[in-house]
Amino acid sequence: MTKKRALIIGITGQDGSYLAEFLIKKNYIVHGMVRRSSMPNTQRIDHILSTSRDEESSNKKIIREYGDLSSSENIQNIIRRIKPDEIYNLGAQSHVKVSFEIPEYTYDIVAVGPLRVLEAIKNIKPNIKYLQASSSEMFGNSENNIQNENTQFNPESPYASAKTLGYWTTRNYRDNFKIFASNVIMFNHESPRRGLNFVTKKIVRGLIEVKNKKRKYLYLGNLNAKRDWGYAKEYCEVMWKMLQLKKADDFVIATNTHYSVRDFVEAAGKELNFEIIWKGKGTKEVGIDKKTNKTVIKIDPYYFRPNDVQSLLGDASKLYKAIKWKPKTSFKKLVKIMVDKEIELIKNHKIY
Ligand code: NAP
Ligand code: F7E
Numbered sequence: 001m002t003k004k005r006a007l008i009i010g011i012t013g014q015d016g017s018y019l020a021e022f023l024i025k026k027n028y029i030v031h032g033m034v035r036r037s038s039m040p041n042t043q044r045i046d047h048i049l050s051t052s053r054d055e056e057s058s059n060k061k062i063i064r065e066y067g068d069l070s071s072s073e074n075i076q077n078i079i080r081r082i083k084p085d086e087i088y089n090l091g092a093q094s095h096v097k098v099s100f101e102i103p104e105y106t107y108d109i110v111a112v113g114p115l116r117v118l119e120a121i122k123n124i125k126p127n128i129k130y131l132q133a134s135s136s137e138m139f140g141n142s143e144n145n146i147q148n149e150n151t152q153f154n155p156e157s158p159y160a161s162a163k164t165l166g167y168w169t170t171r172n173y174r175d176n177f178k179i180f181a182s183n184v185i186m187f188n189h190e191s192p193r194r195g196l197n198f199v200t201k202k203i204v205r206g207l208i209e210v211k212n213k214k215r216k217y218l219y220l221g222n223l224n225a226k227r228d229w230g231y232a233k234e235y236c237e238v239m240w241k242m243l244q245l246k247k248a249d250d251f252v253i254a255t256n257t258h259y260s261v262r263d264f265v266e267a268a269g270k271e272l273n274f275e276i277i278w279k280g281k282g283t284k285e286v287g288i289d290k291k292t293n294k295t296v297i298k299i300d301p302y303y304f305r306p307n308d309v310q311s312l313l314g315d316a317s318k319l320y321k322a323i324k325w326k327p328k329t330s331f332k333k334l335v336k337i338m339v340d341k342e343i344e345l346i347k348n349h350k351i352y
Helices: 014-025 072-082 096-101 103-124 158-177 199-211 232-243 261-271 317-323 331-347
Strands: 005-009 029-034 062-066 086-089 129-135 181-186 218-220 251-253 276-279 286-289 294-299
Touching: 005 014, 005 072, 014 029, 014 232, 029 072, 072 103, 086 103, 086 232, 096 103, 096 158, 103 129, 103 158, 129 158, 129 232, 158 181, 181 232, 199 218, 199 261, 199 331, 232 251, 232 317, 251 317, 261 276, 261 286, 261 331
Parallel strands: 005 029, 005 086, 029 062, 086 129, 129 181, 181 251, 218 294
Antiparallel strands: 276 286, 286 294
């Protein structure tokens, strides 16, 4: 049987690395778009990165395709050459706060990027199946306490607005040109491979460093924001399952539970034998370890956003029904997975 061929855009990121591992196990030939950088950016995939460009000799390994979502020509050349069966577009400037500082770049990659890929699919090989990584940030501060595929979007950051454009472009290419193009509307999902400047990884690493006396305090921003936090590894399997459905469609993926940043600090603290209690208000609030009476958390207004989404909680019942999938990893377990792995990474002087 001929092997299926996938192109993962964003393969060096958290999700791209898990998806690549999953597709390789499924016997796919996996090509991954990697940006040229002056420092290594392939830490998450080095264990499965081929040294060859040849599909035959790259058995069970990723073939690196240098590229960037900012270049139509580059995207077209890659698609024309490898003719994938499936494209997973996970590439993005994915940091919400950073998007306020580089809005134009964020729009170019996150909004126009998907358009560039979909145009290339339409013109080169219209039977390629396309998956767009959409985001719960598109719901913004919603009037609905729980959000699903029918909830109105209310994007409130350059990142969220750009993702909303990517979402609609995907739908347009499905409706107008009959391309198999689906949106996976993902609520926050985390793992030991999460980028260091996202709050969960930052909390886990920061608290371990406080424990190891490498630093005195961990500085955070809005402690009261609530997020629906799932496990990234599980969400990547869903991406593949969505492209195996008979029809392209849009699905929310979430756990239907949510916790605050404050809850995450307390849970990670507990795994590390801290008992964190809170004193003070606003920017003067601190988190104190009750056992030692030492302050471990402080607030730095630098981490506040011009506008923050206060609460996200996903209803993924449409997905549960379509592919019989339910999240397996609880919030508590996710925190433990992240803390245990981070201790190991720090011992080995690694980030990921
Ligand atoms: P991530 O760790 O930040 O990875 C983003 C990936 O995109 C990296 O491989 C990055 O490459 C690549 N990239 C950045 N700019 C690019 C460009 N100009 N051209 C091509 N590739 C570029 O993000 P993630 O957490 O894995 O998320 C995957 C996707 O899901 C993203 O689109 C994100 O916006 C979306 N999403 C994530 C979540 C979540 O909670 N994780 C929730 C909803 C939606 P470098 O390694 O070189 O930077
Ligand atoms: O922030 C608050 C912050 O940056 C979560 C991306 O994957 O999920 C992610 O976006 C919350 C926010 O993720 C700090 O204000 C407090 O309320 O980890 P985050 P995010 O903004 O929710 C969505 C679904 C995506 O699509 C995105 O790509 O935590 N917070 N203190 C902080 N956040 C950060 N980063 N750093 C802090 O010190």
